């Protein structure tokens with residue numbers, strides 16, 4: 001799937017985050033991990049499209065419009081959807097139904113998934129002048145405002161040079177944001193970040209925005225008999241490190257490698273937690289530094305985080321984390337880059 005997704009996405013070489021005074025808070029480059037390494041910003045529709053094409057080519061049967069609401073049978077797995085249809089029996093049920101997973105409630109009733117008080121609104125726009133090409137750009141104002149622009153390449157309707165714009169926001173202020181004066185908000189963003197004004201000027205209609213809330217998923221175990229949670233359903237967290245989709249894709253690759261031998265599925269969760277555990281922990285620790293509104297976050301960022309992420313040696317570790325390949329223990333053979 002690499003070639004089609006490379007053709008649709010935008011190369012991202014580095015992450016550049018500055019505070020309101022223009023001081024660097026984060027400056028990381030994928031090349032600090034390995035020369036020539038890069039990230040790929042993609043539109044969700046591009047990622048879904050490429051995965052969908054591959055599934056079709058593999059001859060998979062896809063049933064749409066089946067919102068699963070109940071497990072009909074745990075022993076011989078069968079699922080019931082909202083209109084009462086029963087699906088199955090299956091050998092294995094892999095639930096990839098996201099951070100608010102209804103399947104998780106059925107499979108692991110004691111799991112917790114509290115919603116973070118901070119979320120974001122985000123929208124796609126066109127970067128006509130290529131101002132943001134090549135990097136994820138972020139701006140931070142105290143620990144209350146975080147703005148970002150990520151190049152994502154092509155859109156589903158043939159748009160080119162798209163960027164994804166996001167603005168951090170307390171969840172309890174989202175309704176006010178959408179009811180408010182987006183022009184005045186745009187002027188505030190342009191004051192904080194003049195380079196982003198051409199992007200923000202395209203976002204005067206609230207319908208352009210999506211809301212994002214994050215959950216900190218603590219599922220206990222990820223499975224019960226032949227039911228298995230993957231992706232955000234198993235280990236959702238805040239997108240502070242931008243790894244959720246990456247981790248979900250790696251979940252799928254590692255699971256697929258084990259599926260032909262059902263006894264090996266037992267070790268899947270243990271192996272995956274060596275990677276998802278540290279990322280959940282780091283995201284949880286970092287999010288308040290950027291979004292809590294407290295006074296300590298900006299100081300920690302400026303005097304600890306910024307110098308540490310630049311120190312030789314630590315710079316490489318920061319790049320490994322940013323790349324998404326960090327894990328405790330060895331990387332499985334088929335996944336070694």
Ligand SMILES: Cc1cc2nc3c(=O)[nH]c(=O)nc-3n(C[C@H](O)[C@H](O)[C@H](O)COP(=O)(O)OP(=O)(O)OC[C@H]3O[C@@H](n4cnc5c(N)ncnc54)[C@H](O)[C@@H]3O)c2cc1C
Pocket residue numbers: 066067068069096097098099101102103120122166212213230231232233239241242243244245246247248
């Ligand atoms: C603002 C923001 C920025 C992000 N940035 C990044 C980034 O830069 N890099 C990165 O790697 N990740 C990022 N993420 C995280 C990433 O989006 C998620 O981790 C990823 O989408 C999780 O994939 P998933 O397949 O597990 O779940 P989802 O993408 O949430 O998909 C779940 C699917 O299950 C379906 N579903 C739900 N309930 C049911 C049901 N009952 N029956 C049937 N289907 C159901 C849903 O309709 C949905 O299609 C970001 C997230 C946010 C919010």
